[in-house]
Amino acid sequence: MNSWANVGMDLHLELPRGIGVKAALLQGLRDAIDSGGLKPGTRLPPSRSLAVDLGVSRNTVADCYTELAHAGWLITRQGSGTVVASRADAKAGDARGITQSPSKPPEQEPPRSALSFIPGSPDVSSFPRAQWISSARRSLTSAPNDAFSATDPRGRIELRTALSSYLGRTRGVRTDPEHIVVCASSGHGLTLIARVLQETVAVDAYGLHLHRDLLAAEGIRTVPILVDESGTCTEQLASTQAKVALLTPTHQFPLGGPLIPSRRRTALDWASNSGGIVIEDDYDGEFRYDRKPVGALQAIAPQHVAYMGTVSKTLSPAIRIGWMVLPDRLIEPVLALKGPYERWVSATDQLTLADFIDSGRFDAHIRKMRTTYRRRRNQLVDTLEHRLPDVRITGISAGLHAVIQVPRGTEGAILSAADGLGLDLVGISTFRHPDAPPAGIDGIVVGYSTPTPSRYSDALERLCTAMESVL
Numbered sequence: 481m482n483s484w485a486n487v488g489m490d491l492h493l494e495l496p497r498g499i500g501v502k503a504a505l506l507q508g509l510r511d512a513i514d515s516g517g518l519k520p521g522t523r524l525p526p527s528r529s530l531a532v533d534l535g536v537s538r539n540t541v542a543d544c545y546t547e548l549a550h551a552g553w554l555i556t557r558q559g560s561g562t563v564v565a566s567r568a569d570a571k572a573g574d575a576r577g578i579t580q581s582p583s584k585p586p587e588q589e590p591p592r593s594a595l596s597f598i599p600g601s602p603d604v605s606s607f608p609r610a611q612w613i614s615s616a617r618r619s620l621t622s623a624p625n626d627a628f629s630a631t632d633p634r635g636r637i638e639l640r641t642a643l644s645s646y647l648g649r650t651r652g653v654r655t656d657p658e659h660i661v662v663c664a665s666s667g668h669g670l671t672l673i674a675r676v677l678q679e680t681v682a683v684d685a686y687g688l689h690l691h692r693d694l695l696a697a698e699g700i701r702t703v704p705i706l707v708d709e710s711g712t713c714t715e716q717l718a719s720t721q722a723k724v725a726l727l728t729p730t731h732q733f734p735l736g737g738p739l740i741p742s743r744r745r746t747a748l749d750w751a752s753n754s755g756g757i758v759i760e761d762d763y764d765g766e767f768r769y770d771r772k773p774v775g776a777l778q779a780i781a782p783q784h785v786a787y788m789g790t791v792s793k794t795l796s797p798a799i800r801i802g803w804m805v806l807p808d809r810l811i812e813p814v815l816a817l818k819g820p821y822e823r824w825v826s827a828t829d830q831l832t833l834a835d836f837i838d839s840g841r842f843d844a845h846i847r848k849m850r851t852t853y854r855r856r857r858n859q860l861v862d863t864l865e866h867r868l869p870d871v872r873i874t875g876i877s878a879g880l881h882a883v884i885q886v887p888r889g890t891e892g893a894i895l896s897a898a899d900g901l902g903l904d905l906v907g908i909s910t911f912r913h914p915d916a917p918p919a920g921i922d923g924i925v926v927g928y929s930t931p932t933p934s935r936y937s938d939a940l941e942r943l944c945t946a947m948e949s950v951l
């Protein structure tokens with residue numbers, strides 16, 4: 481028999497037939513606990529509501545709860561209802577022929593996070609929980625009813641409006657809400673743009689492998705172009721077959737330099753002469769430490785650049801909100817691909833982010849984190865200078881990671897030594913395009929934003945120890 485409660489709290493039970501009601505309920509509850517359907521700590525419906533749902537007397541349910549509590553299957557506490565006990569308690573109770581006083585529901589061990597300098601994540605322990613909750617409360621309280629029905633694939637107008645002025649103010653992006661399409665992340669945006677364009681994409685010889693993989697999954701070929709400390713060698717674009725270039729002009733990933741002005745111009749000239757598109761991945765443009773923020777390339781040629789941004793670095797990669805600022809010719813095809821309504825990004829999160837931006841909380845959070853990350857970067861530089869004066873560290877003026885250049889042939893050994901010390905590290909070779917010639921450097925890409933504040937110094941100590949053991 482399938483029973484679904486519709487009052488109080490739902491509970492699905494398979495009750496055996498052909499035995500009395502109480503025996504069936506006892507058996508049904510035990511089976512549900514034994515099979516793992518009802519997990520330790522799960523609260524059961526009040527006896528009154530379960531009785532109504534099952535069409536049995538309240539006493540029958542109450543008796544079953546009491547009996548199962550005595551046998552160690554359940555825990556009943558005055559005022560806090562009935563919860564499922566751990567299965568060890570149930571087995572012990574059964575073995576002893578019931579009567580066992582209930583124990584506390586098991587507390588789950590918090591998973592112990594590994595120490596990691598893998599780039600790609602902000603310090604997630606600094607997520608501004610209280611401010612985010614305030615924005616959620618305020619935006620959802622005042623949202624119109626249509627906010628809770630299927631959403632425009634462009635994204636909520638509140639968010640696009642907030643982004644259009646935020647991006648103009650902070651990154652120099654020239655846009656309006658009509659040219660913005662909300663997506664779940666830069667990766668999602670890249671997939672949509674690539675699917676529309678269906679062209680070979682020029683990518684950095686050293687760049688984010690995830691993006692190359694996404695393009696490959698779409699059947700799109702990528703061709704590598706060289707990178708150096710002045711950014712991507714955009715003068716090579718003209719000699720490729722590519723019609724699209726994926727660049728990180730503000731902060732080349734992973735080497736860290738901004739694209740110098742002459743190369744910016746070269747990239748835009750290539751796009752306007754060839755009818756090509758530059759996809760600008762502005763993944764961490766908010767974090768610049770040493771001088772005025774480098775503006776977006778999009779600002780110079782909005783019709784030749786598809787700009788992508790994300791909250792993955794500024795707030796959290798778990799929120800899943802990114803945005804594209806598109807040239808006219810890409811808007812309709814991208815929207816057509818997205819479909820008639822938004823299937824990816826929660827409208828309530830979009831409203832929350834819109835309020836978070838409009839209220840100034842986003843700026844406040846970024847400013848706070850910029851100070852934190854600058855301090856971490858300084859600590860990294862100072863510690864290396866002191867402990868390993870012969871290594872060179874680059875890409876430090878912006879972003880959330882830096883590159884430690886190490887002698888050729890030592891990268892792998894350093895990674896292994898770090899692994900032995902419980903520190904996850906990644907080397908620069910991970911980011912090399914398979915068709916690109918090795919750059920002739922070995923390096924460790926240190927995502928210094930990743931550890932929580934209390935573990936940062938420990939991670940740094942392990943990094944130095946690992947390097948000292950090899951160099």
Ligand SMILES: Cc1ncc(COP(=O)(O)O)c(C=O)c1O
Binds near residue numbers: 688761790791
């Ligand atoms: C170069 C680059 N672009 C974009 C992102 C952010 O990606 P997403 O918005 O898909 O989370 C990252 C994250 O590590 C990155 O390294």
